[in-house]
Amino acid sequence: MASVCEVEGISPFFQVRQTDFGGRECFSRVPLKEGTVVLEANDCVGACIAHEFRKEVCHSCFLYRNGTNMKFKLTYGDVAELLTPEVKLSEKGFSGAGLWFCLESCKLEYLKRPHIVELIECYEILLRTLKIMQKKTVEQEPGPDLQVMSGEIIECAWREINNSWIPKIERMKLTKRLNELPFFAEEEYNCARFVARALFSLKHLDPQSKTMATFRTLQSNELSKITRFPVLLNFQIVVFKSLYVLLPESFRKDLSTELFRHIMGSEYGNSFGIWEQQKVLEGREFLGYSVFPRASYFNHSCDPNITKCRVGSTMLFTLNKDVPKDEPLCIDYSSLLSQPVVKRRQILKENWFFDCLCTRCVSELQTIH
Ligand SMILES: [Zn+2]
Ligand SMILES: [Zn+2]
Structure with a gap:
């Protein structure tokens, strides 16, 4: 008999239960009618727009208009009044933090998000650094040629970071730490933005919230993913080191290798694609991805009884047929x-x-x- 999982109360319509085969699954609590929205997920923990679409997608509502650039870029004037003693962005060289919006009102909505200037600071630092990197013509050192990957190799790599690299950085003056910054390109930059966004969300989430509880229990697919793509281990380490060197102290203090690995490992297989919104599924652009912990317990079925649909930055999960009580929702x-x-x-x-x-x-x- 399936038992109720430790994460309770995600939705009045379904319950997460531990299944006999070890996984977790959502079951309807009562008979439900077609058209019922069983979950409205707006508790995005991490999100990222793919680099090639950065100017073409609104960072507030994820609108995409056939490849036309969004008109409203973040300006220094927009953030100036949000600055705090901890966040002091300078006007000189301000790059707009890589944030573009469809409308002035969408930009204002985005800026109203609590503490958002802290995240803007992280994005701005990462973007400025990327621009400096792009001017360098660095011969990228090839990473170790890892044909075979195992849990032990992954653990060993992270142990090295914990036992040797982090203590070394911590002993250095802040200015010296920049010498330890690895070279990174757009892919790593984009991933770093995703992790920064996740750190920001977690920093300000209520520790007692359902989102936090579900985030902690998300399954990590680190080993499966890295075994399939061994280069990802090195890629992750570059992203981790870049963030550790570049992020402001208030973020760095939360950035442990454990948390970083959980953010990355749970993104693999748990994130929702941010797809271009159009009726025809084939040929839609894949604009980015986002993680909604509370929506991560729906299992897959090739004959699903739930249709997922993105409305702006919210994901809606709607029943496409009547379901009886105790039915798996997929x-x-x-x-x-x-x-x-x-x-x-x-x-x-x-x-x-x-x-x-x-x-x-x-x-x-x-x-x-
Ligand atoms: Zn918008
Ligand atoms: Zn199937």
């Missing part, structure tokens, strides 16, 4: 439900690290064999 992870069963399962395995055994897959597999 979404589609892949957006590839029209693909044949073998292809579909292959994509799910590669990106979400599981063998789909939903009723549709099981029945379609039987017709093949």
Whole structure:
């Protein structure tokens, strides 16, 4: 018998239960009608717009208009009045923190978010550093050629950071620390922005909140992901070191290797794509990704009873059929439900690290064999 999971009260419509096979799953508490919105997720912990779309997506509402640039860039005047004794951004060389908006009102909405100037400071530091990096023509040292990856190699790499690199940095004066900054490019920069956003969210989240409780219990797919892409280990270490050297003290003090690895590991397989909004699924642009902890317990089915839909920066989860009590509530992870069963399962395995055994897959597999 499935037992109730430690995360209770996410939604009045469903309950998260531990299943017999070790995972967790959402079950309807009562019979529910088609059209019921079982979860409205606006508690995004981390989000990131892909670098190539940075000027084409509104950072407040995620609007995308066929590749046209957003008109409203963040200016120094916008942030000047938000500055605090801790956050002192200078006007000279202000780059707009890489933030673009569709409307002046969207920009104002964004600036109203509590403590947002702290995050803007992090984004600005990262962007300025990226620009300096881009002017350098650095011969990038090839990382170690890791063909075989294991949990032990990952642990060993992070132990080295904890036992040797961090203590070394901590002994240095702030100005000297910049010498320890690894070279990074757009990919690392974008990932660093995602982690900075997550640190910012966690810093200001109520520790007792459901979002915080669910974030802590998110499953990490670190080992599966890095085993599949061994270069990611080095990539993560570059991002971690860059953040550790560059972030203001108030963020760095929260930045442990454990937290960093949980942010990264739970993003793999748990994040929701920020897709261009249009009716036809094929050919939509993948604009970025975001993590909504409370929405992370929906399992996948190739015949899902929940349709997910993005409205601005909020994700809505709506029943697409009537469901009885105690029914598993599932979404589609892949957006590839029209693909044949073998292809579909292959994509799910590669990106979400599981063998789909939903009723549709099981029945379609039987017709093949
Ligand atoms: Zn907007
Ligand atoms: Zn399936």
